[in-house]
Structures are given as C-alpha cells and as structure tokens.
Amino acid sequence: MHAFIQAVILGILTGGVYALMASGQTLIFGIMKVVNLAQGALVVLGAYLTYTLFTQLGIDPFLSILITTPLLFLVGVAVQWALLRPLHGDDVAQLSLLVTFAIALGIEGVLSFAYSATLTNVQPSYANFSWTVLGYQVSLVRFVAFVLSLVMLGALYFILQRTKFGRSVRATVQNPMSAQLLGVNANRVSALGFGLGAATAAAAGSVFGMLNSFNPGSHYDLISRLLTIVVLGGLGSIGGSVVAALVMGVASSVVSALASPIWSDFTFFIVLLLVLLIRPRGLFGARTRGAL
C-alpha cells in the first residue's frame, strides 16, 4: 500500500508537468485545428535553453522560465507567421502535420549540432533534495515543478477566460466565421495562440530538464505521450488534457512501481485504448466546437 501511495504522489507531480505541455498542444489544436508535432521538440528546446542558462550563466532553472517562456513565445509567433499562416486550401490539416514535423526535425537537427546527442540533464544543487511527509518522499524539484505548472495553467485559464484576447481565442475556436464577422483577426489569434502554446512548452521544458535526462531526440517519446494525453482528454479541451495528464501520470507511475518500469510507457497507450473504446471522443471531448 505504501508503494502504491508513493507511486500515486509521484504520478500526480509528474502529471502536472505533462498537463502544462499538453495544454499548449490542445490550445493550438483548438484554435488552428493543427496537430502540432513540434510541441515535444519545443519542450526539449526549452530544456536545452534552461541547461545553457544554468551551466553558462548560473541562472537557476526555475528562474530561467522567466527568460525561456517569452523567448519561445516569440519563436512560436514567428513559426506560425512564417510557416503555418501561408498554408491554404482543403488539405491544410495534412500539410500542417508535415510542416510541424519538419519544424520538430529542424529543432532536433540544430540541437544535435549545438549539443551532440549525449544524454544530459539540469542538476541544480537542490536536485536530489526531498521532504518526508507522513512517511512518503516528496521531491523538492517535482513539487515545485508541479506547483509551477498549476500556476502557469492558472495564468493560461485567466488569459482565456478574463481577457479580451482570451475571448477572441474562445470565439475563434467555437465559431471562426462568426468571430471574423465581429472583427476578430483570425491570423493574429492563431499567431498569438501558437506563441502561447510554445510558451507553455518552454516552461514545461525547464522543469522537464530537471526531472529527466534528455537529448535532442527525446521529443519523439514526448510527442507520443503528449498526443496520447491530448486525445484522451478530448481534442481541444484544456481541462480535459489536465485531467488526462494526471490520469496518465498516475497510471504510468503506479505500473512502473508495482510491475516494472518497462511497462510504464506502454501504460499510456493501454489507458488510451480502453478509454477510447468506451468514450471515442475522449474524456472531455465536445460533440461540437467550443470545448476550450
């Protein structure tokens, strides 16, 4: 029982970070109907930026989020403007898959050139510090990462629910033509939305680098997990992706602790398969547009 509860705690803390990554992925899908295959690569890029800021300039990995997040926001806006906005026609969805995959490969190439393919991680002095609470171990890094993810998700929720930009995003997601008729600039919303998605990847990347060893090719594993979470949560639903990330985090952690780490990754897909068999739209997928 102790091992089970310890695994649940670990799963929840890990799931929070995945929730942050996946919220950006599902936001981009909600606005643009683009399955962003570069989200994992953007997370890895965020991790490497944090690594460089930490090793070269001595900036604390958590503090580096203040630098990496706005930086990748701008990268996201630029990528959308330069590579996705020009796509037109009935096959935009398929073309955007190829384009975002190309972006992922491009980021992987640049990172391989700059950092080599060796696994690395970000190791601040407190990396191995943990508390014992009621007999259970709680890692400082995982706990702060989880809290930080909640704060970032809260900020995202605030932006979407309480700001004019957020209303324009939700309007575009729910009825693009109607939003345009009311004066919403769909191109601007898409660019800023992609930027926000990339910014969540940057923030998640900073903590991912402390929790995991990574190399430029780590994005393949990440994107498969993120797509699983986003599909499980219901495409376009941020709340759904948060719940799905927590479910996946716990399931994977429990299987890893009680069975074997070998089955941990496989758990993601088993859970996805089981949920989709019962509920094909995912946990929170809407019948119609407007899930955000």
Added chain:
Amino acid sequence: MAADPTTTSLLELTGVTAGYGAGLILKGVDLSVARGQIVCLIGPNGAGKSTVLKTVSGLLRNAGGTVVFDGEDIGKLSSRDRLQRGIVHVPQDRSLFPTMTVWENVVMGAFILSDQALIRRRVEEVAEIFPIVAKRRTAAAGSLSGGEQKQVELARSLMLDPALILLDEPSIGLDPKSRTSVFASISTLASDGRTVLLVEQNARSGLAVAHKAAVLETGRVALTGTGQSLLDDPEVARLYLGASAQGRAESLAKSV
C-alpha cells in the same frame, strides 16, 4: 437642400459579380438600399441571396462591379473595416459562441471597441430592447432555444450601433411563435432608424415587414418593388409564396 434621409441610398450595388474560384454566383447584381428601410431579398435556393450579403460584409470580395456604402466604394475593404463603418452581418447558421454566456456573447458584438464605459452602456441599451439579454445573462448561449439564440444574435448585432444590418435567413429553423417574435424585432430595428438588408426563404413574412424587396434569380435581380407590391404580384405569389407544385416545376424548368 438636404436630401431626405429616408430616400437617399445607403448601399448601392452596381453590376456586382462574385463567386468562389472560377464560378460566378452573382452575375451582375444591381440593388439600392435606402436609409432607414428594410429591404428583403427573396428567390430560389442557389440564386445568390446569401452571397449578396457576404459581398457587402466583406466575407467575399466582389470580382466586378461596385459596392458603395454611404458614398464610399468599400469593395476592397476588409470585413473588419466594413464593420468599423457600421455594417454588421448576422449569418444564416447559428452564430453564437455556445460555451460563452449570453452576456459575453453580446459583449463580443463590440469587439472592435475599446471604450469599456461605452460597451457597458451599449449592453444596457441592447438589454432594454431584447430583455432576454438581462434575463438569461449568465446562461451558456448553447443552452438557449433556437428562437432565444436568434434574439441574442440580433441583440449582439446592435452593439456597434450599426447603420446597416445584414440578416441572413433569421427565421430558419424556428417555430412559428419564435418566427413571429423575430420579425417583430426586425420591424423594431427599422423603426429605430436602422437599415436592414434581409434575406429570407420565408418570403411571405419577409415581404410583409419589408419596405422594398427584390427577387434574385440565377445571380441577377429579376424584379424589384415594394414589399406589398411583390406580395400582390401573382407571379411572385405563384413562385415564392406557397407556390403550387406545378408552379415550382415551371420555375425550375425556366431557370434550367
């Protein structure tokens, strides 16, 4: 001497052609909409009625001819620029944002404004005309009935205090009671001095509220007159006002 505002033209379409890709749907539309009037476009499916509205609001650019609004050729302006000039378009399909509240939906009608005090005042004014805005203020728009949603759409269209409202099939899919209510609201808009260009499949109700009407056939205006004169026209009555099956067949044969 100043022109009588009720007879001067607010919108003037001259030889307008428009379509998607190579195919033209509008093949030379001439139409004049006077200030403060309700003008109703009727015609068979595929005649180009909705396309006329899209060409005026900027969802679709005219390929040829001119679209003049308040003395200015607006053919090359974006839909946002046209919105700023006071042209609002309420599309045929349900256009509310279903998970937003009624209040949020109405506020979205003033998206291009930044003066918060003005927006608040406008919402209050609009809520007086359409009580449902205050009554169902916090309800998700998607939870309203079709008739209620249409009332909220009309309320939202007033948020910019527009000069011209383009209404595409406002009664489609509504029950008879809601239809009556919607047409009463449209009459109210005009009595407040607004100009309405209305596309309506339910021709009898559309013509009944219209000062002027036009019949659109295969991308051209085939006939114009007052709403009443078209209601009284036996040919229009035969073809569009509860026509007999034979009448419809003849109409179809003519258009082929």
